[in-house]
Amino acid sequence: xxxxxxxxxxxxxxxxxxxxxxxxxxxxxxxxxxxxxxxxxxxxxxxxxxxxxxxxxxxxxxxxxxxxxxxxxxxxxxxxxxxxxxxxxxxxxxxxxxxxxxxxxxxxxxxxxxxxxxxxxxxxxxxxxxxxxxxxxxxxxxxxxxxxxxxxxxxxxxxxxxxxxxxxxxxxxxxxxxxxxxxxxxxxxxxxxxxxxxxxxxx
Numbered sequence: 001x002x003x004x005x006x007x008x009x010x011x012x013x014x015x016x017x018x019x020x021x022x023x024x025x026x027x028x029x030x031x032x033x034x035x036x037x038x039x040x041x042x043x044x045x046x047x048x049x050x051x052x053x054x055x056x057x058x059x060x061x062x063x064x065x066x067x068x069x070x071x072x073x074x075x076x077x078x079x080x081x082x083x084x085x086x087x088x089x090x091x092x093x094x095x096x097x098x099x100x101x102x103x104x105x106x107x108x109x110x111x112x113x114x115x116x117x118x119x120x121x122x123x124x125x126x127x128x129x130x131x132x133x134x135x136x137x138x139x140x141x142x143x144x145x146x147x148x149x150x151x152x153x154x155x156x157x158x159x160x161x162x163x164x165x166x167x168x169x170x171x172x173x174x175x176x177x178x179x180x181x182x183x184x185x186x187x188x189x190x191x192x193x194x195x196x197x198x199x200x201x202x203x
Contacts, residue, residue: 011035011039011065012039013036013037013039013040014036016032016033016035016036016039016070017032017033017036019032019070020032020033020036023070025074025075027073027074027075028070028073028074028075031061031065031073032070032073034058034061035061035062035065035073038062061073085120085126085128085136088124089120089123089124089126090136090140092123092124093116093119093120093133093136093137094140096111096116096119097111097116097137101115106119113130113133113134114130116130116133117129117130117133120133171184171186
């Protein structure tokens with residue numbers, strides 16, 4: 001069983017409840033009420049179920065309060081994102097992405113995430129997965145956009161003929177076979193999936 005911890009003598013239950021009412025932090029307010037319970041001769045075992053935490057957590061709150069007063073019961077500020085890559089390989093990766101590949105040296109015509117995984121391992125003995133490298137590049141505002149792949153049997157004449165047909169003319173053909181004032185719904189398909197029913201939009 002752990003040794004008992006003495007409470008800070010500068011406070012009492014009434015003072016802590018007054019601080020709780022003025023606190024703008026819900027976690028701090030809850031912890032202040034627990035400490036007030038102790039100053040009123042309450043026990044750890046009686047306080048823990050009230051706030052639904054373990055006895056060790058309650059013990060830690062008492063230590064924080066003894067060390068720093070009520071401010072010790074505030075949640076700490078986040079320290080920010082820590083970089084997974086160290087500075088040298090991170091700067092080298094950014095420079096490599098910005099400059100592009102040299103096919104004769106790198107063996108690829110453009111950087112893919114899988115290529116960067118292999119390159120980092122060969123150059124810096126760093127082993128990361130593609131998801132992690134993607135996240136690192138996004139944090140550095142260094143996402144690369146690539147052109148949409150082109151199917152090898154794409155018919156250029158069919159594409160141009162489709163463009164020249166004219167959307168308004170196609171709608172007029174449909175409307176000509178319908179009673180007057182019949183509502184017409186426009187649906188469109190993209191990426192091999194039927195998209196949502198859109199609002200009337202100028203395109």
